[in-house]
Amino acid sequence: MKLKLDADGHVVVTDGKPIYIHDDGKEIAFDAAGTVATIARLNGEAKGHREAKEAAEKALKAFEGIEDPVAARKAIEKLANMDLKKMVDVGEIEKVKADIAKSYETNLASVTKGFEDQVATLKTENTGLKNTLNNEMIGGSFARSKFISEKSAIPADMVQARFGSAFKIEEGKIAAYDSTGNKLYSRAKPGEVASFEEALEILVDGYPYKEQILRGNNNGGGNYRGGGDNTGGKTITRAAFEKLTPTARQDAVTKQGLTVTD
Numbered sequence: 085m086k087l088k089l090d091a092d093g094h095v096v097v098t099d100g101k102p103i104y105i106h107d108d109g110k111e112i113a114f115d116a117a118g119t120v121a122t123i124a125r126l127n128g129e130a131k132g133h134r135e136a137k138e139a140a141e142k143a144l145k146a147f148e149g150i151e152d153p154v155a156a157r158k159a160i161e162k163l164a165n166m167d168l169k170k171m172v173d174v175g176e177i178e179k180v181k182a183d184i185a186k187s188y189e190t191n192l193a194s195v196t197k198g199f200e201d202q203v204a205t206l207k208t209e210n211t212g213l214k215n216t217l218n219n220e221m222i223g224g225s226f227a228r229s230k231f232i233s234e235k236s237a238i239p240a241d242m243v244q245a246r247f248g249s250a251f252k253i254e255e256g257k258i259a260a261y262d263s264t265g266n267k268l269y270s271r272a273k274p275g276e277v278a279s280f281e282e283a284l285e286i287l288v289d290g291y292p293y294k295e296q297i298l299r300g301n302n303n304g305g306g307n308y309r310g311g312g313d314n315t316g317g318k319t320i321t322r323a324a325f326e327k328l329t330p331t332a333r334q335d336a337v338t339k340q341g342l343t344v345t346d
Contacts, residue, residue: 214253221258222251225280232284237299238320238336245332246297247287251280260287296324319345 088096088103088111096103101113150156226232226244236243251260260268260283268278268286278286288294320342325333336342 218253221253222248225251225258226284229281229284231281231288235298236288238297238324241335242328242332243284243288243297245329245335246291246327247284250287251283258283260284262287262290293324293327296321296327319343322346 085104085106088105090096098113101115103111104114105111147153147156223244226240226248229240229243232240232243250262251258253259257277258280259277260280262268268283270276270278270282271286272282288297291297318341320336322344325336325342325344328336337344
């Protein structure tokens with residue numbers, strides 16, 4: 085394409101527009117102003133397309149990871165069409181609340197049961213320890229009692245069978261109570277709890293049948309008596325024997341070899 089020139093070599097102009105001759109020989113007036121305007125318009129359109137493209141790409145980033153846009157759209161439409169008031173009416177929210185409460189109560193019950201089992205185990209162990217302590221402290225005190233060895237006509241286990249229930253362990257020490265539930269206090273040390281030996285002596289002294297327990301001055305015992313038969317065995321009166329517990333009676337006969345006399 086080239087400019088059309090006249091014989092003098094000047095550019096041929098029509099209506100102020102230079103004439104161009106295309107390669108096929110066709111002549112066309114070139115509208116420079118219109119071309120510039122068209123270029124400006126196209127540049128503006130290109131800018132608009134570019135900005136729209138950038139905006140679209142930015143918006144699409146929010147949907148990254150969604151491989152099925154159709155399914156996603158359906159889910160959104162379903163959610164948009166949900167009637168929350170209807171959900172409340174059919175009790176869906178209350179059902180959710182009930183499920184949460186049930187789960188909480190189940191977990192709480194499980195924790196509570198575990199705690200109760202631990203408490204029960206500790207109580208059992210504590211009871212066992214108390215029994216062991218009582219047997220050792222109280223039973224040992226009867227077995228080692230100087231009062232029983234010097235003044236009792238019956239053995240220590242029989243004395244314990246009769247008076248053992250009067251003794252308790254309190255704050256790691258032995259305390260004794262009379263038949264009315266009153267704690268026994270020392271006569272020798274007013275204001276202080278009676279020691280085991282003093283408490284036992286007080287209990288025996290207040291026992292209606294104490295003469296059947298304490299040794300006599302002449303025959304070595306009001307209930308345990310040497311002689312009474314040709315074997316020289318020990319005897320116990322029937323009245324004293326009947327006052328003993330079944331276990332103490334069996335021990336008196338089988339372990340101590342006593343003979344019941346009238």
